[in-house]
Amino acid sequence: MSNEIIAVLGAGSWGTALANVAAENGHDVRLWSHRASQVAEINETHLNTKYLGDNPLNEGIVGFSDMQSAVENADIVLSVVPTKATREVAQQLVTVLANIDHSVILMAATKGLEPGTYKRVSEMLTEEVPAKYLKGLGVISGPSHAEGVIKHDPTLVSAASKDVVAAEKVQAAFSNQVFRVYTNTDVIGAEIGGALKNVIAIGAGALASLGYDANAKAALFTRGLAEISRLGQAFGANPITFMGLSGVGDLFATATSVHSRNFRAGVQLGEGKKLSDVIEDMGMVIEGISTTKVAHELAQKKHIEMPITSAVYRVLYDNVDVKEAIQTLMGRPVSQEGK
Known part of the structure; x- marks a missing residue:
């Protein structure tokens, strides 16, 4: 495995965990954050306590608050900032790449959809970053909680x-004995699956808070995956993708784990907390909240049946009680499975 220069833009939990994987593989890893205090902590203590607690980071990671210094001569750049910050950071990246006349493999590891435009993250990057600065563009997706990755839980x-x-170069750079990367050409499916599983995870958390057992959880997962697949196929995704890591795999991990912010948000909503209080309590971005709105609007626009997404939307944005939303779902007219 050749040594690569890898720049990770975004020092949240997932960006930091990916940086750590790359550093453990012996690469030159630059982790960029707009917070100088966070960069100082990473460089001086090899910790990122806000996002990953006392889990030590590989000393091969170097933090930067100056993006140009982080990206200079990079082979691979990972964009791991929240969906709402993707365009702004991409514009900064373009300025840097233009200044140094450099092109990179750009991979997004953010799971969300842009409100208003309904764009996937890779579409946003394509719009913002001219092709002359790209040696390849793609996404990293799949069942991967940062808290597990940093502790070497096989991922x-x-x-x-x-x-x-480009995908194979990323695969080679990040794969090791505890972190395995598969390649895929279905970018649409990977992104739709990665984004919409957060919606179902909110519902799963609400079910858990109310004490529902395996039957209800299995129903939610199965019918939730059907909704994700229907929407994805409407945009040209391969249905097989939703049977893989970016579909059922990511859904299972996100909708069953307390490490998932979306799951935890659902638990609090099920306990009767207001959405504003849930967001304040989390202190970190809950991508599923905005994705629910986008998915709900897309379903209406495309005339696609997505009753679970609609139910989560009503809880989040119409203040409908979780139990009432469940009753509405169970009271829908019966139909043939597969439709």
Whole structure:
């Protein structure tokens, strides 16, 4: 495995965990954050306490608050900032790449959809970053809680790109004995699955808070995955993708774990807390909240049946009680499975 220069933009939990994987593989890893205090902590103590507690980081990670210093001569750049910050950071990246006349493999590891435009993260990056600065563009998706990755819990993810060579280069850079990367050419499916599983995870957390057992959880997962697949296929995704890491795998991990912010948000909503209080309590971005609104609007626009997404939307945005939302779902007219 050749030594690569890898810049990770975004020092949240997932960005830091990915940086740590790359550093453990012996690469030159630069982790960028706009917070100088966070960069100082990473460099001086090899910790990122806000996001990953007292889990030590590989000393090969170097923190930067100056993006140009982080990106200079990089082979691979990972964008791991919240969906709402993706365009702004991409614009900063373009300025840097133009200044140094450099092109990179750009991979997004953010799971969300843009409100208003309904764009996937890779579409946003395509719009913001001129092709001349790209050696390849794709996404990293799959069942991967940062808290598990940093503790070397065996993890499998997908590097999806239409550029197979770029995906394989990312695969080689990040794969090791505890972190395995598969390649995939279905970028649409990987992104739709990665974004919409957060919606179902909110519902799963609400079910858990109310004490529902395996039957209800299995029903939610199965019918939730059907909704994700229907929407994804409407945009050209391969249905097989939703049976893989970016579909059922990511859904299972996110909708069953307390490490999932979306799951924890659902638990609090099920306990009767207001959405504003849930957001304040979490202190970190809960991508599923905005994704629910986007998915709900997309379903209406495309005339796609997504009753679970609609139910989560009503809880989040119409202040409908969780139990009432469940009763509405169970009271829908019976139909044939697969439709």
